[in-house]
Amino acid sequence: MTDAISVDARHQRLQQEWADPTGWRSLAAVNHTTIGKRFIVTALIFFLVGGLLAMLIRAQLASPGSAFLDHDLYNQIFTMHGTVMMFLFAIPMLEGYALYLLPKMLGSRDLAYPRLGAYAYWCYLFGGTILLVALAAGVAPDTGWFMYTPLSGAVHSPGINADVWLIGVTFAEISAICAGVELMATILTMRAPGMSLDKMPLFAWYVLVTAAMILIGFPPLILGSILLELERALGWPFFEVARGGDPLLWQHLFWMFGHPEVYIIFLPAAGMVSSMVPVFSRHPIVGYRWIVGSIVLLAVLSFGLWVHHMFTVGIPHLAQSFFSVASMLVAIPTAIQFFSWIATLWQGRPKFSLPMLYLAGFFFVFIAGGLTGVMLALVPFNWQAHDTHFVVAHLHYVLVGGLVFPLLAGVYYWMPHVTGKMPSPRLGRYAFWLVFLGFNAAFLPMHLTGLVGMPRRIYTYPEGMGWDGLNLLSSVGSFVMAAGFVLLILDVVMHAFVGRRAPRNPWGSGTLEWAMRTPAPSYNFASLPAVDDRDPLWHEPDWPDRAAAGRGALSAHTPGVRENLMVEVLSGRARCVARMPGPSMLPFLAALATGLFFVCLLFKWYWIALVGVVLAIALFVRWAVVGGLRASHSFVRDVLGVSLDTHHARRGAPGEWGVSLCLLADATLLAALFFGYVFLWLVAPQWPPPAWVEIAWLPTLTALGAFGLALALGALRRTRLTRAPLASGLRAGHEADRPTGNGSAGGTVNGAGRFVLHWACWGVALVCVMALLMQAPSPQVHAYGAVTRVLYAYVLLHILVAALMLGVTHWRAGNRYFAASQHGLDARIYAVWARYTAVSGVLVVLAVVAMGVWS
Amino acid sequence: MMRTRLNGFALMHALSGLGVWALCFVVLYGGLTIGCHSDWAQRTLGPINAVSAGLLLAWAAHAVLLGIMLWRAWRRARHDGRLSTLEAPASQHDQPRAVGQSAPPADARDAAFVRWLTVALHATAFIALVALAAPVLLLAPCV
Numbered sequence: 001m002t003d004a005i006s007v008d009a010r011h012q013r014l015q016q017e018w019a020d021p022t023g024w025r026s027l028a029a030v031n032h033t034t035i036g037k038r039f040i041v042t043a044l045i046f047f048l049v050g051g052l053l054a055m056l057i058r059a060q061l062a063s064p065g066s067a068f069l070d071h072d073l074y075n076q077i078f079t080m081h082g083t084v085m086m087f088l089f090a091i092p093m094l095e096g097y098a099l100y101l102l103p104k105m106l107g108s109r110d111l112a113y114p115r116l117g118a119y120a121y122w123c124y125l126f127g128g129t130i131l132l133v134a135l136a137a138g139v140a141p142d143t144g145w146f147m148y149t150p151l152s153g154a155v156h157s158p159g160i161n162a163d164v165w166l167i168g169v170t171f172a173e174i175s176a177i178c179a180g181v182e183l184m185a186t187i188l189t190m191r192a193p194g195m196s197l198d199k200m201p202l203f204a205w206y207v208l209v210t211a212a213m214i215l216i217g218f219p220p221l222i223l224g225s226i227l228l229e230l231e232r233a234l235g236w237p238f239f240e241v242a243r244g245g246d247p248l249l250w251q252h253l254f255w256m257f258g259h260p261e262v263y264i265i266f267l268p269a270a271g272m273v274s275s276m277v278p279v280f281s282r283h284p285i286v287g288y289r290w291i292v293g294s295i296v297l298l299a300v301l302s303f304g305l306w307v308h309h310m311f312t313v314g315i316p317h318l319a320q321s322f323f324s325v326a327s328m329l330v331a332i333p334t335a336i337q338f339f340s341w342i343a344t345l346w347q348g349r350p351k352f353s354l355p356m357l358y359l360a361g362f363f364f365v366f367i368a369g370g371l372t373g374v375m376l377a378l379v380p381f382n383w384q385a386h387d388t389h390f391v392v393a394h395l396h397y398v399l400v401g402g403l404v405f406p407l408l409a410g411v412y413y414w415m416p417h418v419t420g421k422m423p424s425p426r427l428g429r430y431a432f433w434l435v436f437l438g439f440n441a442a443f444l445p446m447h448l449t450g451l452v453g454m455p456r457r458i459y460t461y462p463e464g465m466g467w468d469g470l471n472l473l474s475s476v477g478s479f480v481m482a483a484g485f486v487l488l489i490l491d492v493v494m495h496a497f498v499g500r501r502a503p504r505n506p507w508g509s510g511t512l513e514w515a516m517r518t519p520a521p522s523y524n525f526a527s528l529p530a531v532d533d534r535d536p537l538w539h540e541p542d543w544p545d546r547a548a549a550g551r552g553a554l555s556a557h558t559p560g561v562r563e564n565l566m567v568e569v570l571s572g573r574a575r576c577v578a579r580m581p582g583p584s585m586l587p588f589l590a591a592l593a594t595g596l597f598f599v600c601l602l603f604k605w606y607w608i609a610l611v612g613v614v615l616a617i618a619l620f621v622r623w624a625v626v627g628g629l630r631a632s633h634s635f636v637r638d639v640l641g642v643s644l645d646t647h648h649a650r651r652g653a654p655g656e657w658g659v660s661l662c663l664l665a666d667a668t669l670l671a672a673l674f675f676g677y678v679f680l681w682l683v684a685p686q687w688p689p690p691a692w693v694e695i696a697w698l699p700t701l702t703a704l705g706a707f708g709l710a711l712a713l714g715a716l717r718r719t720r721l722t723r724a725p726l727a728s729g730l731r732a733g734h735e736a737d738r739p740t741g742n743g744s745a746g747g748t749v750n751g752a753g754r755f756v757l758h759w760a761c762w763g764v765a766l767v768c769v770m771a772l773l774m775q776a777p778s779p780q781v782h783a784y785g786a787v788t789r790v791l792y793a794y795v796l797l798h799i800l801v802a803a804l805m806l807g808v809t810h811w812r813a814g815n816r817y818f819a820a821s822q823h824g825l826d827a828r829i830y831a832v833w834a835r836y837t838a839v840s841g842v843l844v845v846l847a848v849v850a851m852g853v854w855s
Numbered sequence: 856m857m858r859t860r861l862n863g864f865a866l867m868h869a870l871s872g873l874g875v876w877a878l879c880f881v882v883l884y885g886g887l888t889i890g891c892h893s894d895w896a897q898r899t900l901g902p903i904n905a906v907s908a909g910l911l912l913a914w915a916a917h918a919v920l921l922g923i924m925l926w927r928a929w930r931r932a933r934h935d936g937r938l939s940t941l942e943a944p945a946s947q948h949d950q951p952r953a954v955g956q957s958a959p960p961a962d963a964r965d966a967a968f969v970r971w972l973t974v975a976l977h978a979t980a981f982i983a984l985v986a987l988a989a990p991v992l993l994l995a996p997c998v
Contacts, residue, residue, distance in 0.1 A: 188863070196964065196965045196968070197866075197965070197968065197969075198964060198965065198967075198968035289968065289971055289972065289975070290975075292972065293972060293975045293976060293979070296869075296870065296873070296972075296976060297873065297976065297979050297980075300870075300873040300876070300877060300980075301983065303877065304877070304880050316887065316891060316996060316997050316998055317994055317995075317998055318887055318990055318991065318994045318995070318996045318997075318998070319884055319887050319888070321990035321994055322880065322883060322884055322987060322990060324990075325986050325987060325989070325990060326880070326983075329983055329986060333979075568863070569863035569866070570863055570865060570866065570965050570969065571965050678885075682888050682889060682892045683888065683892075
């Protein structure tokens with residue numbers, strides 16, 4: 001359906017509809033363009049802080065016996081350099097790019113969960129702020145960015161420093177998980193009609209795989225942080241050998257996250273490369289399918305590498321060799337991508353524009369880092385080079401090569417999209433050569449300093465070790481590189497004022513982010529024409545005009561309503577219309593409440609922390625309560641000649657995707673907890689514990705029965721639990737809310753009965769699991785008791801959330817906050833959580849019983 | 856020829872081969888740890904110690920499973936005539952297409968893509984699985 005209005009009038013209408021509020025109300029902004037830019041700018045600020053810390057490190061190491069920094073301060077500085085760069089710059093920067101670009105590339109108007117994106121940003125900002133304030137106050141973390149125990153335990157690090165890391169980083173990781181859910185659901189379900197998976201831009205594939213890796217890779221570290229904080233704050237021994245713990249458990253949990261993290265950083269950057277190489281080669285990417293296959297392969301293999309960071313800790317050679325094999329295999333999918341890029345350049349007609357210069361830097365630096373990575377994957381070499389500056393050089397070649405150079409290429413490539421101005425080719429080139437030469441001068445000699453024996457993390461060194469000249473060269477190089485970054489930032493800022501106006505699609509790209517005016521409008525596309533090719537702008541050059549003229553899906557505009565299109569995962573066929581939420585202060589306030597909780601934990605103000613929890617829950621509940629529609633409408637839309645419902649009426653709504661993806665991360669955390677349970681049992685020296693759990697069969701069997709019943713009851717979507725409240729309290733003017741077509745009295749009784757049964761299930765399960773938790777051995781005496789209690793606490797938490805979700809669903813139904821058609825959605829979302837809670841509850845109870853019986 | 860229209864679960868199927876590799880990896884690493892913890896390395900099973908024998912058996916079970924999965928995926932793709940692009944990897948997408956020239960039918964293209972991905976991922980998972988066997992054959996456990 002096409003309105004008979006001009007392109008400009010349509011633009012004005014939609015711009016007004018999708019624009020974020022201004023002034024102090026901009027705290028309520030949720031639009032992906034705004035949130036993406038906020039992520040990018042904040043990450044840039046953290047990058048500058050991290051860079052400043054790096055310069056302090058190099059100033060200290062420039063000469064032997066330097067007294068520029070003392071060892072305490074140096075420890076804080078190198079720890080914060082790594083922490084800031086990895087957690088507060090690299091991942092958030094890439095998330096920012098993805099949040100900004102993906103809907104535009106996919107032909108979508110926004111991300112699947114705009115408010116979740118806003119919440120992710122505020123969590124990131126507040127978590128990062130905790131770390132920076134600690135640095136300013138001189139109590140920053142000082143035990144290295146991977147926080148090895150026992151050094152980071154309460155005995156050796158009694159101050160608040162380690163707590164700052166555990167709490168600040170965990171807070172920021174909530175942001176990453178939220179972004180992972182957001183990106184994955186968006187890519188799978190919100191694209192232009194006809195954009196099947198094999199027509200998606202490669203950047204979307206890269207981000208899809210990365211988002212999945214975030215959901216699987218981050219929970220082990222979150223779990224490790226929780227356990228270490230429990231050990232530090234409450235004395236529960238998970239990593240303390242004398243009481244049944246094992247410091248190696250921390251290393252396992254950290255590197256289960258830490259190695260995939262490298263690829264979590266590399267993959268989106270490689271996605272940028274795959275976006276730019278075809279454009280500047282003026283040829284479609286060669287081997288699209290091979291690249292997709294190699295991304296997936298690389299992601300899976302990357303979870304089998306973590307022990308290659310632990311080759312020197314005494315693990316059997318055979319076990320090491322499994323990880324060594326996987327470490328070498330992972331080079332193959334990486335190489336496939338490189339060959340594909342080279343083949344694209346070979347077959348095309350490359351033009352050496354400014355972004356290509358940075359891509360050339362990427363090729364050189366990252367390949368060098370990859371080769372030293374293969375060297376380090378070999379166990380005998382690893383033993384020699386472990387914990388030396390060789391490793392520092394390798395990781396910087398990988399991260400700067402694999403992340404920073406593609407990122408800088410991306411800055412120049414997408415700069416006109418953000419500002420509508422073209423960059424200066426001259427300043428950009430100067431900046432490149434300063435960064436490139438400075439980087440190699442800084443880190444190439446570091447391979448040698450490492451090979452001649454200089455350990456990493458030492459704050460000074462004596463004369464005559466043969467390290468002096470190399471270190472001086474490294475320091476000079478790092479300052480040259482810093483000058484390059486200053487020039488680059490100057491260029492970026494200046495071009496916004498004096499750059500020439502960018503034409504539409506200035507690089508001649510084939511992807512949809514360039515099918516709009518620049519700077520990008522808030523709504524992205526006035527309508528969504530069908531896509532029939534991987535490079536739509538090359539093969540359908542009139543696509544932008546058709547979109548702007550309203551000759552595509554969702555051209556009709558309902559005032560006060562933001563609509564987006566949902567498609568089938570595989571085929572990209574239009575399947576329903578999603579109604580998107582608008583600006584809200586709830587994400588900001590919820591992040592503040594979450595921050596209150598974390599800050600109170602940091603200072604051990606546990607009672608006030610509870611206030612934060614209650615506030616956060618209240619805000620989340622309000623978020624859920626007001627999230628739905630309040631009146632019934634005829635929601636059917638005509639989309640390219642097909643009548644589509646809104647998302648509430650269809651399975652696979654964003655809410656279901658969201659909770660399912662959250663549970664993917666949740667299940668990974670539980671799997672990591674089980675790993676820790678078995679690891680301590682098999683490997684920790686001080687086992688068996690003084691006493692095993694005494695199986696209390698009554699609560700055990702009753703809990704199993706309650707979980708089984710919860711599973712058997714099935715989804716509430718099959719019940720009619722809203723009928724009784726609606727029938728008794730229907731207000732005038734809301735007749736359309738009344739469920740129709742199945743109003744038998746039997747249904748009412750049935751639905752109400754099953755509803756009560758759900759409450760009963762959770763009530764019984766709660767009491768039984770609580771009883772089991774109380775009966776478990778003391779958590780302060782031995783790690784066995786501590787892990788057992790954590791397992792039960794995990795189940796308890798899930799039961800409480802299930803009850804909360806049930807309560808919200810019940811309340812919303814009773815107060816007619818949603819239309820009959822939407823009713824099923826609330827219940828379906830609850831059902832996903834309820835099923836997971838029941839299954840995980842059964843697994844935990846059986847695991848505890850099994851270990852008790854076995855032993 | 857009857858062609859099945861694929862849905863999102865086909866993606867899960869495409870990943871299942873790598874899932875078998877991951878499972879085998881966990882079983883080998885976990886089995887080795889449990890075996891060494893239980894002193895099974897002191898016992899022998901035929902010419903080799905019990906831990907290595909157990910690991911090889913576990914590996915073989917995964918290899919057979921993955922081999923069957925690969926064969927079935929290959930056969931299904933051949934049956935559907937969807938491996939044409941595997942045999943000629945430069946797909947239509949990789950060739951410049953004139954403005955206005957229509958793309959191949961959507962259903963066939965979706966299915967071809969996923970079938971190809973399934974076979975390719977299963978095959979690479981099988982290669983990765985074979986690579987895991989070498990250390991078990993060459994190295995003594997628990998040292």
